[in-house]
Amino acid sequence: MKALDEVVDVLVVGSGGGGVTGAYTAAREGLSVALVEASALFGGTTAYSGGGGMWFPCNPVLVRAGVDDTLDEAFEYFHNVVGDRTPVELQEAYVRGGAALIEYLEQDERFAFKILPWPDYYGTVPGARADGMRHIVSKAVPDERLGRFAGRVRGPLDHERLGASQPDLLTGGRALIGRFLAAMAGNDAVTAHLHTHLVDLIVDDGRVIGAVVEHEGESRVIRVRRGVLLAAGGFEQNQAMRDEFGVPGSASDTMGAPGCTGAAHRAAIAAGAATDLMDQAWWSPGLIHPDGRAAFALCFAGGIFVDKAGRRFVNESTAYDRSGREILRAMAAGTVGTPFWMVYDSRTGEQPPVMATNVSFSPTDEYRSEGLWREAGTLADLAEQIGVPADTLAETVRRFNELADRDDDEDFGRGREPFDRAFIGASPLVPIDTPPYRAAAFGVSDLGTKGGLRTDVHGNVLNTAGDPIAGLYAAGNTMAAVSGEAYPGGGNPIGASMVFSHRAALHMARG
Incomplete structure (x- = not known):
C-alpha cells in the first residue's frame, strides 16, 4: 500500500459543472472534500459553454417570472423524447430534481441565475415548450470574487484556441463554475488539486475506499470515509477509446476539455462498473x-x-x-x-x-x-x-x-x-x-461523449449485476446519460450533471 497522503470524506474527480456541484454540496453538508482536476484549470467542458445553460423546468427563477408550466408536463416531454432507452426513475430524478437544486443553491447569496429562453429541441413532441422557458443560466461574476481560485477557470475557447485575451468577467459556463468556486473558496474543508490525474480506485471488500492519483509524476493516495464521485467528463479526447467503442467523429474535432480522456471510465470499469451508451456523443x-x-x-x-x-x-x-x-x-x-x-x-x-x-x-x-x-x-x-x-x-x-x-x-x-x-x-x-x-x-x-457508468437515482454506480458499488458515484459525461440517445433541450448535459452530482453528495452526507 502506498503512503497515505490525504483522508477526506468525499473525493470528487473532475471540476466541470457536475464536479463543482458535488464538491459544494458535500462541503455545505459538513463533509470534507478533495477536488481533483487532471488539467491546469478548473471548469471542464462546462467552462467552454457560451451559455452554461441548465434545463430545469419549474425552478424558482422561472416561477418568480410567472412561467406557466408543470413538472408533469416537462416529464411528459422528456420521456416522450427519450422513451424507455434509460430507466424511467432516472428520468424522473432529473426532470423533477432541477427545481429543488436551484432552490437549494439560492439559499446561498453567492449564487444568482437568470432566464435565457431556449426552445426545447423536439418542438412538435407533446409537452414541448416553444418559448424556451425551461432554461436558465448563471449571472456573470467578476473573477476577483473567486478568492484562492481567481484566475483558475478554463476558457473561453477563443482564449485557448485563438489566443484572445481572457476576460475578467466570467460569463456563461465560466460564470457557473466561478460561482461554485467562489462559494467554496473560504471553506478550509475543501482542498483542490490541479494537474492531478486519477490512476486507480482502491476497493476493499467490494467498497471503494479511495483512489490513487498522480500529481506531476508523483503517486498519491486519497482515502475516503464516504465515497468517490467521478465527474470527469467523457472520453472524447481519447481517440483510442473512441475507436474501441465506435464513437463517430474525431478527438481533434470535439469541444470537450483536455482532461476528458476516459480515465475515470477505465478506473470504474476495473472496479466492476457496468456501462451503457458507450458509442454515443452530443x-x-x-x-x-x-x-x-x-x-x-x-x-x-x-x-x-x-x-x-x-x-x-x-x-x-x-x-x-x-x-x-x-x-x-x-x-x-x-x-x-x-x-x-x-x-x-x-x-x-x-x-x-x-x-x-x-x-x-x-x-x-x-x-x-x-x-x-x-x-x-x-x-x-x-x-x-x-x-x-x-x-x-x-x-x-x-x-x-x-x-x-x-x-x-x-x-x-x-x-x-x-x-x-x-x-x-x-x-x-x-x-x-x-x-x-x-x-x-x-x-x-x-460536445463530448455521453456513454458511461450505469447508476441509480442517487448517482451510485452499479456493477454488472445491477447492484450498487458501495462508495462509488458518477455524474455528467462519466455517467451514462439520462437522456439516452437523444438531446431533449439546451442545458440538458450540464443540468443532469449538476442534479446527479448533487444527489450523490446528499446520499454520501446521509451516510
Missing part, C-alpha cells in the same frame, strides 16, 4: 476552421448542406444533435463525405451564415488559403470546385429557392419548429440567388 455540425478542426456551430441564418450528389439531405436549422445524427447516418451510408459543404450566396458577405461558431471566425484569407471557403460566379463553377454534379446542384438551389419563396420547406421541414427560427428572428429559408456563390467546408463536431 453531436453537431462543425464548421471547419483554418487549423483543420471542425468546431460546434449552430444558428444558421441561411445556406444549405449538400451531399456528394449535390442534393440537400437534412433540415439545416434543426437542433444541432438532431442534425448531427442525420449527418452521421448519411456519412455511414456513403452519401455524405468529409468534408461536406454549406452552399450559400453573397447577400451578407463572404462569411457563411453561421450566427454561433463557438470558436470565432479567423480572417477570411485563412479559410481561402486552406481551401475551406470557395466562391464562383456561377453555380456550375461552384459545383466543380466542391466536386458535385453541376446540374444537380442547380436543381437543388432552384428547388430550395422555390420553397424559400413560399416560406415552407415541405422537403425537410426547415423552419417548422420553434428552434429553427428562435435565434435569427426570421425564416431560415433564405434564397440563394446573389452571386458570387459560395461554399464552406463542414464536418462533424461533438
